Amino acid sequence: NAGVTQTPKFRILKIGQSMTLQCTQDMNHNYMYWYRQDPGMGLKLIYYSVGAGITDKGEVPNGYNVSRSTTEDFPLRLELAAPSQTSVYFCASSYSPGWSNQPQHFGDGTRLSIL
Amino acid sequence: GESVGLHLPTLSVQEGDNSIINCAYSNSASDYFIWYKQESGKGPQFIIDIRSNMDKRQGQRVTVLLNKTVKHLSLQIAATQPGDSAVYFCAGSAESRLTFGEGTQLTVNP
Numbered sequence: 469n470a471g472v473t474q475t476p477k478f479r480i481l482k483i484g485q486s487m488t489l490q491c492t493q494d495m496n497h498n499y500m501y502w503y504r505q506d507p508g509m510g511l512k513l514i515y516y517s518v519g520a521g522i523t524d525k526g527e528v529p530n531g532y533n534v535s536r537s538t539t540e541d542f543p544l545r546l547e548l549a550a551p552s553q554t555s556v557y558f559c560a561s562s563y564s565p566g567w568s569n570q571p572q573h574f575g576d577g578t579r580l581s582i583l
Numbered sequence: 584g585e586s587v588g589l590h591l592p593t594l595s596v597q598e599g600d601n602s603i604i605n606c607a608y609s610n611s612a613s614d615y616f617i618w619y620k621q622e623s624g625k626g627p628q629f630i631i632d633i634r635s636n637m638d639k640r641q642g643q644r645v646t647v648l649l650n651k652t653v654k655h656l657s658l659q660i661a662a663t664q665p666g667d668s669a670v671y672f673c674a675g676s677a678e679s680r681l682t683f684g685e686g687t688q689l690t691v692n693p
Contacts, residue, residue: 472626503683508592510672510683511627526680558626571617572681574626 470494474559474575481549481582489544489578491559499562500542501572502526502534504555511558517542549582556580595690602660604687606673609654615676618647618658621686622669630658630671665691 475490493500498519503511503526513526517536531553533545542561546553556579560572596602608616614635619627633640633647633656640647646659660667670686 508685510674510685511681512683513680516680560626571629571632574619574628576624576626 472559472561472573472575474557474578476578477576478579479581481546481580483549483551483582485549486545486547487549487580489546489557489559489580491542491544491575492540493542493559493561493573494540495561495563495573496539497561497563497573498539499564499572500536501560501562502532502542502544503558503560504528504553505558505577506555514544514557546580551582554580554582592685593688593690595692596663598663598665598691598693600663602658602663602667602689602691604658604660604671604673604689606656606658606684607654608656608673608675610675610677610682611651611654612677613675616647616649616656617674617676617681618645619672619674619683620667620669621672627672660689663689663691665693667691 472493501516502514505511512528515534517523520539523534556577558574558577560574562572617632618630620630621627631642631645631647633649644661649656668691670688672683672686674681674683
């Protein structure tokens with residue numbers, strides 16, 4: 469059971485470049501999330517999705533875009549990479565928002581450096 | 584909005600001792616709290632959760648206590664083992680979104 473899979477694991481970008489962080493889950497979860505984690509800090513929500521075709525902004529959405537064309541996949545797009553976007557990015561999924569013993573499951577992260 | 588914070592950024596304990604990690608939250612509307620463990624280079628891993636209508640919940644070697652009066656929750660780890668060394672995050676849920684604290688680094692000394 470793969471759970472939540474993120475690719476790539478590491479990436480270095482130049483300022484102004486673009487890239488897509490991939491996230492896929494095989495648990496048939498409706499809800500998916502993107503977080504960023506800066507050194508020594510907790511996770512901050514970038515975007516989330518409650519189902520295919522539906523996305524919404526989180527706490528720190530500026531500079532990012534998402535799409536959700538399928539239940540399984542939730543890619544995160546950086547259009548014009550900036551040094552402030554250097555971080556570790558985590559994707560997560562959950563069955564429902566009701567939290568009835570259904571916590572979010574996390575991938576192992578993408579470590580992104582913008583130089 | 585919700586803010587979730589931790590009292591101590593680091594905690595060092597001896598193997599076999601009990602560990603207590605504390606967390607404070609600000610949003611009274613938070614209806615659900617979760618503790619996550621994050622090992623180096625890995626994503627957060629679910630440990631235990633508790634609903635706001637509960638005061639205590641126990642798992643295997645872990646207990647979460649919730650004090651809504653002072654907006655405080657704690658994670659207790661019994662008989663701490665070297666494999667428990669990690670960063671521990673509390674997270675509070677309101678309106679179906681989680682807000683994470685900054686984490687406590689737990690170090691277990693042999």
